[in-house]
Amino acid sequence: MGEPPGSPMPLHWSASRTGRSAAGPRGYAGPVITLYDADRCPYCARVRIVLAEKGVEYEPVIIDLDDRPAWIYEKNPTGRVPVLEDGAFVLPESAVIDEYLNERYPEPPLLPADPGERALARTLIFRFDHLSKPYYAVRRGDDNARPHLDEQLAKLDRLLEGQAFLTGAEFGLADVAYVPWMLRARDRMAVDLHPFPALNEWVEQLAERPSIAAEIDVVAAL
Helix, strand or coil: CCCCCCCCCCCCCCCCCCCECCCCCCCEEEEEEEEEECCCCHHHHHHHHHHHHHCEEEEEEECCCCCCCCCHHHHCCCCCCCEEEECCEEEECHHHHHHHHHHHCCCCCCCCCCHHHHHHHHHHHHCCHHHHHHHHHHHCCCHHHHHHHHHHHHHHHHHHHHCCECCECCCCHHHHHHHHHHHHHHHHCCCCCCCCHHHHHHHHHHCCCHHHHHHHHHHHCC
8 A cells, every 4th residue: 555756765775674584484595575665554564474474584675655755656656565576576566466475485375275265265355445445434534434344344253253264274365465454453543353253363363473463563663
């Protein structure tokens, strides 16, 4: 996600931090990839979580969303982050980046092996705007939007009553696609998740994962 415009900086430039290692048990080696990132952006959080789950080291380049450098438009014509740079390969769009990383670094897999279950997970990601539209309306202060947000939270709650994760039996990309907004709704917008017990339990369960715990810390520092 992003907002509006500034001269090229070196790739290691960072407004708030100089590097981040997501190396975990797998510790994928090779050239360090670059993530054009913004702490406050939940779309960037999706990519940070996947990189952490995969144990991939990366170099963050922090973009000030209130004073966007002109050169970011060379990476992505919309000027939005996240943007992933893997050698000469440059890729925008968080959901596409996450799919790319899941294939580029196959362990642990973040989509089900079963084609039907995989398709359902992708469908949930594809329909994410059903949640994001009322979420951002509530964040803008639209009082009429809260019932619509609650309706979408209730749908997720019903889904999680029948399965452990949004992706299915195992944690995966559908969970990654939604959890950054749940954390920000709960911790920054005072949205009470307790009326949605399965959804609340899911968030609490995910908080035990190091990748999500790190994102909770990011949200707390905003």
